Amino acid sequence: MKDCQDMRTQLSAYVDGELTPAQRAEVDAHLASCPDCQQEVAELKTLAAGLAALPQLRPAPRFLADVRRKIARGENPEPLTWQDHLFRPFWLKVPLELAAVIAIVGYVMRSEQPMPVERGASIEMAKTESSESTPEPVEPAAKAEPANKPEPSAAESASTPAASVGTSPESRPAEHGESLQAQVTTDNQPAPSDGQSFYAARKDEKTSVLATEKLKLQDRRQAVTLGGVSGGFVVGGTASAAPAGVALAATSGIEPSRLGGIVMVNNKKLSDVRSRAEVLAAKCNGRVLPAPQSKDATGQVFFVEVPREYAAAFRSELLQKRSPPGFTDDANIHAESVSATETVATATNAVHAVGSVLVGRPDTNDSFDTYSRLDLARDTKAPEPATVVLEIVVVPPAN
């Protein structure tokens, strides 16, 4: 016969009438000779009766009406779903997720629609900067060198939908018939110490490099939150040596911190681009700076100062507008600089941006032999300047 300790579990089930006849007989036999266990059974029964007598709550009278209302509303309660994991607890996750969405949308809008409506200058809004200048170039580039090397990155980027990030629904597709082509490069990786040889080694892979870099930019655009500086022209990155653009700017009397980006325009004639830039700058209260032209290894360069909020529009216009006489049909924009920032705006709106802009800058007509890294550092406390200086690099088109 089992001892009392072994009986405990059985006694509970015994009280509940959940034992098999054989088990029940065994317990009965034990109980007959064990007063302690008899006492235990009595206590268990009292306990069960007490539990059964516990007060029951009565649901509110409107219970059925509420059920009916929920049914009418089409509710269908389910166990934890992916939505629950995504949104619950609401108080924590929804605000965070909303903030992220707002940040991304805000950033995209800021980089694409920097021109306030009330300022209504006749310069056209560059709403479709991303949709036109960014996704388009991949295909021609891919076509241009089809037999070259089946670079996986080029193929990947040609078919990737990521290129449509930040596009505006109001595209202006047919308006720009010319084969303007813009390539965006950026570098958000720590730069190799010898940036020049690093990129020179990729001379033959310029298409894929550009395409890859463009994808990186797309990624960055999604990662960047509200408050990115300069309407999206500064690229975050690590500081590195030999910022040729900064040096050039310094010789031109331009504060390096005001440099907001580099726009590379493929055109045979600097003067055409410059006159085009002058027209555009005039439209947005900007000006072409009287900086000395440089025809050395860095190509043909001039600087434009535009209000910060017009920077993106200016760039876009300069790259895309067909009308100016200097823009020939085969004009090609190889590279433009870039928009992204490493940092987010803090509550005090202090923006910390140590950026570097990496652009392909050919020193010959058809190569990207030299690259320059432009480092931008901003005082976190200093207010953002109202205007931003764009470095316009005119590069004769290849071929």
Add this chain to the structure above:
Amino acid sequence: MEGVKQPDAKPPASDHELLERCRAGDEEAFDELVLRHRQRAFNIAFRELRDHEDAAEVAQDAFVRIYRSVNDFRGDCEFTTWLHQIVVNLAHNKHRWWKRRGREASVSLDVAVETADGEVPRQVAANTDAPDVHTVKAEFVELLGRRIEELPSKFREVLVLRNVDNLSYEQIADVLGCSTGTVKSRIARAREALRESMKDDR
């Protein structure tokens, strides 16, 4: 609505019959199921959640879910078992959510209930299915009500399912998704714990 009998009255139709009528599109049959089992659902949910509004919401949701999936119910278990499963399932989800929020609800059973609908008086269970008819003193029940609230929810749950809701071990196993052996030992341990706590400061 007026003609609907209370759960403890002799039902005019079995739950399964009502379910059949629900499947055939009889909305009144569904209403009757709700009215018949709303208190059960509400109490299950309340004992899981210990919050009146949450309990009402979960109990209502359980019926909404039953309404949606009435065609999926195979009828291989009691309707009440199915109802328990759904309520406990939904309550667990809500419970986890509340726990994540760090909320420690502690509503004593003997406190008058204030809800949006005004005070809802507590009702003593007319549960006559206890193993033996034991007359228990009111103060014993009151103490029991407090002590069971202090039990680990795992223990409280099985005891309520067994002694308050009168489910068999098999039904409880169905509701909780475990074996009857687990139910058996858990109930035994829960009772042991409850008895110990009742002895403490009687």
